[in-house]
Amino acid sequence: MRRLRRLPIGARAALAAAAMTAAVGLLASWLVLTALAETQRDRLAEVVRMHVDGLSLALGPAAQRRDIWEIYDTLDRAAATGDGRLALTVVADDRGLVLAASDPRRAPTDSALAALMDEAQPIDALGDPGLSARLRVLAPLAHQGRRVGDILTELDVADLVTERRRVTLALLIGNTIATASLTLASYLVVRRALRPLETLARRMGDADGAPTAIPLDEAPRSGGEIARLFRTYNGMVAAIADKADAGRRLAERERFVSLGRLASSLAHEINNPLGGLLAAADTLRSYADRPEVVRSSAGLIERGLSRLRDVAQAALDQHRIADDAAPMTPEDVDDMRLLIGAETGRLGQRLDWRVAAEPAALAQWPATRLRQIALNLLLNASAAAGRGGRLGLALTVGDGGLRLEVRDDGPGLGAAALARLTSAEAPPPGGGLGLRLVRELAIELGGSIEHARDGAETVVAVTLPGRPGTREA
Structure with missing residues (x-):
């Protein structure tokens, strides 16, 4: 059965x-x-x-x-x-x-x-x-x-x-012949009558979530329920296509609206600190001989630049720029060390930096995405380590691909932060998007993420498989 x-x-x-x-x-x-x-x-x-x-x-x-x-x-x-x-x-x-x-x-x-x-x-x-x-x-x-x-x-x-x-x-011979003939005839007649339904079921089964219209040469030429069913199905397919097209147009419009709102928000968020920075610069120019005014203006400039950095970081977390054309180079590695060095120096932290990769080997991966992965992990490790803490980066390239390992001696990742880094579920509300960005970039590059607690240190390792055909730096 x-x-x-x-x-x-x-x-x-x-x-x-x-x-x-x-x-x-x-x-x-x-x-x-x-x-x-x-x-x-x-x-x-x-x-x-x-x-x-x-x-x-x-x-x-x-x-x-x-x-x-x-x-x-x-x-x-x-x-x-x-x-x-x-x-x-x-x-x-x-x-x-x-x-x-x-x-x-x-x-x-x-x-x-x-x-x-x-x-x-x-x-x-x-x-x-x-x-x-x-x-x-x-x-x-x-x-x-x-x-x-x-x-x-x-x-x-x-x-x-x-x-x-x-x-x-x-009687048996005659009935057997007659029954066999009628059986074959009924089988062929019913099979032919239901062939349009099989065509419809096959089309719906082959659609894979995107139904396609049935050509006219496959539809029954005569009228009746089956022909109306075919016309109804083709009408539904056309309606679904129109709805999908309208959805795409609406999404495109929403995207432009979102970009306009983003540009407006960024302009607003940047314009306010810029006004303070310009005022501080004018004050420095007018009262350069008064130390207390210089110190006050320098503090204002520092706070304004910090605000601009926060705005830029939020924009990067929400809207990253893809640039797969530029391969990773040793200069990009040096830039990462220089950028994170400013943060570790401000917090009095010790940075262990170990890179074991040839330029030709590094060129297999895009610089922009790899830099985003490394900097987000390093900034998160620096924030976790706190003032006077210790963090490190180890970058190696072998037969298994590239392995980027970031360590810190902080208290470790909380449940919400770990979910952003390793879980495919929607991230819990609150917190930044840096760890979620690391996960998405790693998945896009076909890689995997490992998290472990090694003694008093938290270790996050990202492994990216090598690409066929190594590109020269």
Whole structure:
């Protein structure tokens, strides 16, 4: 049953129609054979009644007088005038003893009639002879309304059995041919009728989330429900395509709106610190000889630049610039050390820097993305290590690709920060996007991220597979 359920609906419907046709053929054969058996039984019953009724009239007085010779004479005359179907006739008295028989050797006089009554059927309840060539029928022998004995008749029904076998064989052959032809025809008709549904199901199954319209040459040419179903499906496909196109246009418009809002926000966030910086610069120019004014203006400049750095960092976290064309070079590594060195120097931190990679090997990876990964991890490690802490970077290139390992002696990553770095789920609210950016960049480059706690240090390692065809720096 499971295999049948896996078949296409056209094949299942065709097989069901074929099975129903075969069942109808079998039922028709059974009805014909049953009617033939009833007809033969009626013929036999008529023959037996005529034979018994005639013998009852002729043998009644002789059986009452126990005139054996008259009974023999009557049986001889009945056998001579019969149609050859009577194989044996036995006449018994009311005590069940044989008076005479058409074949005395099989039924001697004064023998018990019960010895011949095996498989004998009463004349009033005559059944189907089946495939037996002989049929025995037992009937009462009456005279003047009184039972004086019994008549046992054995009929030769071999011709009827042969006729039944011949009819059965012809019926089976004919019905088999007719049923097979009708079964094949019904299978082909149903399969052809349901072929459009199979086409529709195949198209929907091959769509893989993006349904495509069915060409006109595959749609049914005639009208009807199937044709309307095809037209409805093509209309749905067109509506989905229109909706997707409208969604793309809306997303493009939203993107431009978002870019406009971003530009406006950035301009606003940058303009305010710039005003303070310009005022501080003007103050320095006017009061360069007053140390307290210089210190105050320098503090204002530092705070304004810090604000601008925060704005720039937020913009980088939210909207990074992809630049896969520029390969990684040793100069990019030096720039990373210089940039993180300013932060570690400000916090009085110790930086361990270990790079073991040839320029040609580094050129396999894009500089922009690799720099973003390294700087985000280093800035996060510096913030975790705190003032006077220790952090380090180890960059190696081997057969397995590039391995970038960042360590710090801070307290370790919290659950929310670890989820941003390693989980595919949506990041929890709050916190920066630097760690999530590291994960997305690593995945885009086909890499993996490992996190471990090594003694008092937190270790985050990013492994990037090598690219075929190393590019020269």
